[in-house]
Structures are given as C-alpha cells and as structure tokens.
Amino acid sequence: MEKAVLKRLKLVSNTVRQDVIRMAGVARWGNLASSLSIVDILTALYWREMKIFPEDPNSPERDRFILSKGHGCPALYGVLAHRGFFSREELWNFSRLGTMLQGHPQYKITPGIDATTGSLGMGPGIANGMALALRDRNPSPYVYCLTGDGELQTGSFWESVLFSSHHALDKVILVIDLNGLQSEGRIDRILSLEPVSEKFRSFGWGVFNADGHDFTSLEKAFSSARDQEGRPAVIIARTIPGKGVSFIEEAAEKSNRMVLSREEMDKALKELSRDQLSTGGII
Numbered sequence: 001m002e003k004a005v006l007k008r009l010k011l012v013s014n015t016v017r018q019d020v021i022r023m024a025g026v027a028r029w030g031n032l033a034s035s036l037s038i039v040d041i042l043t044a045l046y047w048r049e050m051k052i053f054p055e056d057p058n059s060p061e062r063d064r065f066i067l068s069k070g071h072g073c074p075a076l077y078g079v080l081a082h083r084g085f086f087s088r089e090e091l092w093n094f095s096r097l098g099t100m101l102q103g104h105p106q107y108k109i110t111p112g113i114d115a116t117t118g119s120l121g122m123g124p125g126i127a128n129g130m131a132l133a134l135r136d137r138n139p140s141p142y143v144y145c146l147t148g149d150g151e152l153q154t155g156s157f158w159e160s161v162l163f164s165s166h167h168a169l170d171k172v173i174l175v176i177d178l179n180g181l182q183s184e185g186r187i188d189r190i191l192s193l194e195p196v197s198e199k200f201r202s203f204g205w206g207v208f209n210a211d212g213h214d215f216t217s218l219e220k221a222f223s224s225a226r227d228q229e230g231r232p233a234v235i236i237a238r239t240i241p242g243k244g245v246s247f248i249e250e251a252a253e254k255s256n257r258m259v260l261s262r263e264e265m266d267k268a269l270k271e272l273s274r275d276q277l278s279t280g281g282i283i
Contacts (some may be wrong), residue, residue: 068123121154150182
C-alpha cells in the first residue's frame, strides 16, 4: 500500500474515533470499547474495499454491508458521515428520540444502512438472504457482514455458516471482530471460541487472518477473500477493545461498557489529537 494512501486511512480512522468519543460522550453511550475496535475495519471497507455510492445509497450496483454487532453503530455512523452519506452534524443527534441515528442501525431510516440489526448472531443469516437474492445479477455485488466474536456463541450463527457453505455463497465475506470481549467480560473466561480458524475450515469456508488495526494486513485479507470461488470467506480480524484511547483499552479488560464523564471525554480527545498530529495533520 502506498505511503500516502496509508497516511490518509490512518487520519480518517483517527478522526472517526474522535467523533465516536464525542457521540458517546454527548449521548452517554456505553459501548465504547466495542465501537472503537472496529473503526479501522470499517475505514478499510468504505475507503478501499466496497463499491458504494454515497450520492445514491440505494444503488442496485452497490456492495451490501451488515453490522451484525449493532451496538457498535457509532463507528459505522462516523464512517458513513465522513464518506458523504449524510451530514456530519447528524452525529451529534446520536441516540436521540426521533432522529436518524438510533442506538442500533435501522434500514430505511439512515442513508447507507442496508439492514436493521441488534439481535446478535443474526447478521450472517441476513447476509445469506441478500447474497441469494443477488447472485443472478451480473456482476453480483458482494455482501460484507461484520460480527463480534461473542456472536459465535449463538446457534443461529453456525446455522448461517453452514448455509453459506452449502449454497456456495462466494459473494459473502464475513469479518469477525475478534477483540476477546463480550458484555459479561472476557470471552476466554466465559466460553472459549478457539480454534476459530479450524472451525470455519471444517464448515468449508475460506479462512484468512488479519490484524484488524493494520490497513496493509486488512487489504491483503480482503483481496484473498474476494478471490474465493464456490465458497464463502471469513476474515478473522484480531483487534483491541477501546483501540486508540489508552485508558479505555485498560478499562475494557474488566468491562465492555464505559460511560464517559466530560473530563474523560476531553482526556480521550486530547490523546487522539496527539496521535493525529504525529501522523501528519488533519483530514
């Protein structure tokens, strides 16, 4: 990846993280660690991977995206705003009654949202339905689905994984945000998921691993996933909950939820601003 492109992506993700902090702080939103862990994945998707049309969000030619871990929606809203789907000013109305940016993604309410989500483990099934409906189009759009790792503990998740493989849905690309955390605590203490890669291979999937905060690693994984023929692909992206803000990363070791005080919000923004200056400025 060219240095200029990499610099741009880092600046974008840092700016989105700052907006996530502002949104969460104003709305008293608690799922910060889970939102911050997926910012780089979403930045890679919307700036490098997906075929999208911000000026025509419902274009039939677009690739589809499903945020199965709907509680991470502040990160998605920040990305959509900076990508031009709606005004950035809308972000400050996050989670307010009657506004377009609610506490979980809502189809037909928010430009750029392809599926309403919230019930964990359901996203892959929605992706399967979309892929089946779109498979006869030429070219057939890709359907990307981003899930949390805690969702792998649900039966519906693995039913959908089996279905994708059986129907050879090679336009389905699943991305797992493997941050090791769920609402009750550390996943390895509650119900271990390993070996994740081997489980997907046994279901007939193409499996690729990536550092979920490294854009070069993500680009390689997405490129390999798109090259699959006759089977779906999964990218296991290892991430850090609360990525980008040191004290949120530390707090995430104990809990997925953290409501910021005004002082904590200012502290987080100051840390992110220092990181942004170190990478070369603002977007």
